[in-house]
Amino acid sequence: MDFFAAQDHARRTSRQLVGWFAAAVVAIVLVIYLALAFALGLGESPPPGAPPPSLWQPDLLLATAVVVGGFILLGSLYKIIALASGGGAAVAEALGGRLVARDSHDPLERRLINVVDEMAIAAGLPAPPVYILDAEQGINAFAAGSGTTEGVVAVTRGTLEALSRDELQGVIAHEFSHILNGDMRLNLRLMGVLHGILLLTIIGRILLRGARGSDKGAAPLLLMGLVLVVVGYIGVLFGKLIKAAVSRQREYLADAAAVQFTRNPSGIAGALKRIAGYGSEIRHPRAEEASHMFFGSGLALSRMFATHPPIEDRIRRIDPAFEPGEMPPPAPLPETTEYDDGSGMADGTPVAGLAGLAGPQRLSAEGFAATAGTVLPAHMDYARHLLAALPPALHDAAHRPGDAQALVFALLLSADAGIAHKQLDEVRAVQGPALADRSAALRAAVVTAGAALRLPLLDLALPALKELSGEAHRALLATTDALVRADGRVSLFEYALQRLLRVALQGRRSGLRPAALATPGRLKDDCGVLFSLLARAGHRTEFDVEAAFTRAAGLAPLDGPYPLLGAADIGPARIDAALERLAASSPPFRKRLLEACAAAVLHDGQVAPEEYELLRTVGEALDCPLPPLPPVSAD
Structure with a gap:
């Protein structure tokens, strides 16, 4: 399935999701309507000569549909809007995730960042922020966000400690497939749609507690509380079925994409084999909400409700010779120096430059x-060599929030000495002399690296820039705007940098x-x-x-x-x-x-x-x- 076909499939699935949601709401409204009809009249004997009570009460049905349906709809819309505004970071933090500093000195975290950077460059995406679920020892990961440029990648502590670099790369490639194919947006919508149904169970429990504390009128509260709890659990049941229907096939596709991206079936297969031995359970209380996002099944569910295919089936699709019980040896923890060069290459092999990577192609x-949304082995090779050839000064600057600002300014400094002096004066006035001096110092390295590295440098710097405060974001955007206007014209690169930076810091449509x-x-x-x-x-x-x-x-x-x-x-x-x-x-x-x-x-x-x-x-x-x-x- 190509990128555009996958995107089109995600759109169709979103429309189907609306249909499933509507069917679930209709079923819930009918159940609550019947319970109300019974509570308000069917359980009482009619007066002498009066007709027997009827199940058909249009006014009651309409009122139930408006109140219950409206409540579910508003609950879902609230959650969808909250997820859209908070993005993948909100999901990761809700599950106990910790944002990994881009300049972390922890060897495991450095390895993770380098693998994510490598995959991002190969895919032509800004490097996404990375989160770690420190409390989770199961091997698992997920990607969350509302668009290809707005996602985050999260992994558990068990994933960092149990997997080799090749296996970790296979997991990250799997998650990037979800980013590229539109799965993340679909997953967020699914979380939002199901939230309204889950609210019924919460209200039912509140009514049950109220009934226990009430001497009079407890029966109606008790009945309605029980109905809402039961209906809520029915909604949860349908939600599990919907999530299973949406997620299973997409996991197979993401596994296949990971093999295509990395040209290394043993990486993703090894990660799945370790899950078969160690498990992938997520113990956080809110794991159920995001169970369809995980790399491995985060919950112990029957096959009917499982959001993921059986782990053995996933392994056999990649490694037909797999035998149950087969486990790879424990992965050695990386040495601190192995990734200090930031190259993203497991053996630290130095590369002189980018020349000769690929000759002219027709x-x-x-x-x-057709290359949109794809990652080929040639792209991965390019990314590895690019990161290895990146001057250390530029690599380090891209991974530190303060220096990342200076790097952006250095990318915009004019070749004309007079204009560059005017630009540095603007930086000095708004950002301070230290940042202006740092920008000037990085300019020489940026020029030496060449035009081909300008966008990759910006892609690497964006996660560090996102760590800054909202006020710092506004100052950064204002300063870049001043630097662009310094010569009275907007070049193609300046337009590209401004737009990509604005979207990364303020959202896809903010300020447009x-x-x-x-x-x-x-x-x-x-x-x-x-x-x-x-x-x-x-x-x-x-x-x-x-x-x-x-x-x-x-x-x-x-x-x-x-x-x-x-x-x-x-x-x-x-x-x-x-x-x-x-x-x-x-x-x-x-x-x-x-x-x-x-x-x-x-x-x-x-x-x-x-x-x-x-x-x-x-x-x-x-x-x-x-x-x-x-x-x-x-x-």
Whole structure:
């Protein structure tokens, strides 16, 4: 299943989830209605000559549907909104997770961060924050978040201590598959949908306690309390069935993706074998809410209600020769020095640079779009070598919150000495002299590293920047805006950095202009904005610009004609608004759109760093992450 097919499947499953939720609410309303009808009349003898009481009481049914259905709906909406605003961090912290500092000196934590960094670069994603569930000794992990660029990865203490690096990499690759394929958003919606049903059990218990403390009128309270508890548990039962139906097949797919990503079946298979021997139980009281998110089954459930396939079946799909009871030897704990270079390479092998990693490859627009949301072994090799070749000063700066700010400023410093001096004065005035001096010191290393490392450096720095306070975030964004405006123009890289930074620190739509209604005509205009931008980004003559634009328009998801816009008509605000509307389109639409965008860039047979950075920014806005792109030539 390719990325866009997986995204489309996640959308269909979300719609099915709404149907299952509606069916569960109808069933609950009917049960409560029958209980009320009995309590209010069916249990009493009718007066002489009066007709017998009837089960059909439309007014009561309507009132029950409004009150009970509305209560469940509001409870679910509240939870969905809370999860959307808190994101994956809220889920990890609710389960007892601790945020791992990016500059941690603990060897186990350093190994985990390096593995996550390696996978993020290979996937073309900002490195996600990492959490550890210190109280959990079972081998387990999960990824949570509302979008590909807004997730977190969490692992248990048992995962850190029991797994080798290859096995840990297999687990992280499994979780990145969930990030890429839209599973995280679906999982959050599932948590929210089921929350409203669970509230009934809570209210039922409150009524039962009230009945025990009441001398008069205890019977109705007792009856309604029992009904709500029973109905609530029925809702829990249906919730388990829904979670099992949603999760099982996706676990098989994520296991297969981990093998594809790492080219190492023994890694993910070894992790699963250790679970078979040691277990994956999560003991936190709220584990039930997130059971469908875990790498391994976090609860002891029957196969009917299990959110995961049997562990033996998962192992056999990867290792057909597996025999029950087979266990890998205990994993040795890493030595402190093994990962101090930050290379992400298990043997610490030094690499001189990135030259020679991949020669020019022929790539079509369709082939480029097909790389979205994928991680191939070549991408993993690229990520390992990139991290190994990264100058220590830049690697260390990206992992420290204060220095990460200086790194962002260094990425924006102009090659013109006069403008750079003006930019440093702005940093000095807002952030202080120490940060300005640090930015100037890092500038030389940034220039030496080259343009190809600009986005990976930003990707590595974002988790450290997220550790800063909200006030520091606002100051950082204000300072970057001032640095960009220092020369009176906005380059492609500056736009990409500003947008990626803003989305990472404030959320996908925070600070962006509200999108107008995404009608076909409006979407067509938005496509024209992107085609014009990309055609002008990498072509110097107007003839080449028009040819690139025409090639993109010929592959557009909507029929033309498309007018070519002038450079003055394509400002950052207009690009942001276009991306916001296009992000709500269907996966097939976005696939065609990416193909058209790639056609504009590939027209001249080259992909300059600025063009890739712009394509990567478009991909992230569309929730279609793009992996690293080696040197290419167009078909």
